[in-house]
Amino acid sequence: MSSSLKKIVTGVVIFVAVVLIAYPKVKPLFSEGEETASQQNSGAPLSVDAVMVEPTRVQDKIFSTGSILANEEVELRSEVSGKITDIYLDEGKMVDKNQLLIKINDSELQAQLQRAQYRLNLASERERRQQQLLEKGGISQEDYDATLNEVNVLKSEVQLIRAQIDKTEIRAPFRGRVGLKYVSDGSYISPTTRIASLQNINPVKLDFSVPERYVNRVRVGDDISFTVQGTEGAFDGEIYAIEPKIDSQTRTLQLRALSDNDEGLLVPGAFADIELILETIDDALMIPTISLIPELQGQKVYLFKNGSVAEQRVETGLRTAERVRIVDGIQPGDTVLTTGLLQVRQGMPVRINEIQSQ
Template sequence: MKRAASIAGIIIVLGLLAFPKVKDYLKASETASQNNSGSAAPLNVEVYIVKPDIVENKIFTTGTLTSNEEVELASESSGLIQEIYLREGEDVKKGELLVKINDSELKAQLKRADFRLNLAEDREKRQKQLLEKGGISQEEYDATLNEVNVLRAEVSLINAQIEKTEVRAPFTGKLGLKYVSDGSYITPNTRIATLQDIDPIKIDFSIPERYAAQIEVGNKVRFTVQGIEEPLVAQVYAKEPRIDSDTRTLQVRARSSNPDGKLLPGAFADLELTLQTIENAKMIPTISLVPELQGQKVFLLKDGVVHPQSVVTGLRNESKIQITEGVEIGDTVLTTGLLQVRPQMQVSVKQVNGE
């Protein structure tokens, strides 16, 4: 009992000795806190002033270059090659003779048919005079006239067969490698060479079906190919009228000028397609956007005071996003301090962007 009373007495004495110091410390802390709260500096923030801008709705895809026109040259008839006029890699004009097949037998048939036709035409003239004088019947004259017409048709047929012994360029273009030689026997299945028109050159590509309604004939396409540093431009001129049910994509074709022939069919291309261009769009930095349960918001600065504002967004690019509702041209949007600011809070502008 005496021991407990002694311990209690010691604690009381120590408390009385420490009380003045603790009191002074608490008073000093309260004073300092009051001083700090009264002289705290406003939060420094950076802001962006909204101004009209141009925004493009783009999609990125890949494609393949194809010839404007392309054909594998072949003969319509079989026979020995009499002469080859084509030169590999050279430009040719439409209708230019490239390969000639031996047609000596057909020319002999044509000569015989011409002799028979001339004889029949002379006989028809004489019988016509006799018919006018009543020397022969109408039936006899008609038989002779029919023979003349048959022989004329035969001459036309042989001429058509002779034309098939000539391989001509179906369009203006550039020849590829040849696969036959003088004296070779060829058939309609024999590959002679390739002919391609590569100016302009076409680009085949596909886009997801969700963009099908947005793409239009005339849309610009920027593309790059390996070996050419500068970006090139093409223009959409056609698209399939249906969606591919297997890939859920729409096949599109564009065309680009290729006067120097640097672009070659079969090359791989990276494409950037502009579906829509919006002028006077209200764009803000993406970092200014704050997600919330009901959508998205930004913090506007008006007269040095922060005001939260719900917004509706549109298109987006690398660093900015379009605001369709909630922000007007000339508004000041916070780009920093978004986690520290509160509604109606006063802030200090450290830097203004977008001026």
Template sequence: MNKQTKVIVIVVILLVIAGAFLYPRLDFRKSNEGSSSSSGAAASSGLPVEVVEIKKRTLKNQLSVTGTILPNESVDLRPEVSGLVTKINFNEGEYVKKGTPLLYLNDDELQAQYQKLEYTQKLFESQENRQKQLLAREAISQEEYDIVLNQYNTTLSDLKLVEAQIQKTVVRAPFDGILGLRQVSEGSVIGVGDVIVRVVNMDPIKIEFSIPERYANLVKLGSAVYFSSESSPEEVEGTVYAYEPQIDAATRTLKLRAQSSNKEGKFLPGMFVKIRFVLDEINDALMVPSESVIPELQGYKVFVVDAEQKALERNVEIGTRTESEVQILSGLEEGDLVLATGVLQARTGTALEVTKIN
């Protein structure tokens, strides 16, 4: 055996001795780690869940819909008679009171007719007075007096007719409101179909919207609505004052209108608004998250945490639904802990580890 071979043999012997010495220690550490892992798994063997503690509170049964802002009053002003525009008595965009003269049409011919009838009326009035005196002395017959009286009364009626025609040559504001853009000019001849200007009353405003027919029986006059627009995201309160007496057969919806103050002019007619319509309020309602309710063939169920921190199945009867919650009518009591997570994994008797209580 040469020297190199001896060295190799010695190194192998040393490695064997070192392995024999270290192997029991490694095996012992592995066994300790395995036992620690087993004990940790046993400690956390419960299903981790989040629960909700049931408390009585007021439930606002409400819908989220969209609607449109309408003016309180709006009209396109048109003349009642044709004629030449002699004077425009308003500025675009200004606020006017009811009865304010806005436009004048030429009434020269009507004024001449009115003046002529005034002279005729005075003549017949004096004749009627004389005939009345003569009739009192029986100097004339009743028939002669009646003829003069009829002429007098006819003239009075003609005067009222011409006066009414003269009034039609002045276009007045039909209500308080803001004027829009003028569509005519002085000197133009306009007809009864020509638009002069639009008048809009925007305080209060009306909010028109529709709800599904299944909620029609819950509608009450005076119900509150809350609405907002893109330009005014803060919610403003309104009140339902009227609704259609029938369901729209095409859309299966019921149309409603609400009213709200608009003194600052934030909302303009035609605006698109988001509406939160409160149908009714339920006191002492028990609410659970929608994900807690499991539908079954015979109804619905939820899981609660019992005294031993295990899952317990409860059959429940549900009521009103909101966007994220469901009302429980029976099957639960105030203070119950209902599973909000881990619902699909839970079974009756499943050990639970509650990680969060809402």
């Protein structure tokens, strides 16, 4: 057998194989065309599906991602250096505002306070006596003023020592939950020593951003919905602060929201998938996207009226994955065709096979 004959035989075999594989897939197309042609030749109305337009509630949303933050968070550190004498905090427990958490040795300061107090008492007694002598002319005004000044200096010294003693007590700046502690009784600490963290996690904050094109649509008070991994269901929140400028690097606007965390399910640092609700429309007229037909002058749909097709120009608004809002051109109760859109024409009689619900 010559090489040319082999090529011809091989080509014929490949063609037959392709036809056998493709035939089951293209057969419905021919059948549909034959059915349409048959209906047209016989004069029977074309069977189509449609949807009844009804007002429905839709939300204009944008999607973003963000992080959960504690409402308040602080690293507990000491203002002074010294040895810890008492630890009153328990890891993972709640503490109240101003509750004593750590006590640092203040014995030296207490001794200084006691000495200063003795000196102040003595000076105050001397000042009282000299005031009596001054009234009788027993001493000069200058001598009395020197004694009074000494009393005032000693009072200031007592206040200074008490302020230093206050710094040996580490108290909770707000109500919250204590994290892991990194010190023990007897530890020597300084202002750089990490003691523990304190977090207020009810409510929690959410930091996220949106593209700059939404800068004029986002408002304080807008609602959000978000989910986090490891927790079922969605959580609600509300925007309470907006960054007053757009990030020039990412071209996004930074937002911050609050969400209640009564059950403690939301943990700071968690990743959140966020839906920002820009607008809620209670009576939107939505149709399937497939029903919308683009034209040079705009867009149109086919309506079913009195047994035949009627073209209707429309104006669109909000779009979702499968539906589009019609803001002008149709009314509640209209029947919009969803199939047969390439075959139907203005005034053509059709038969509704199925009316889909919204």
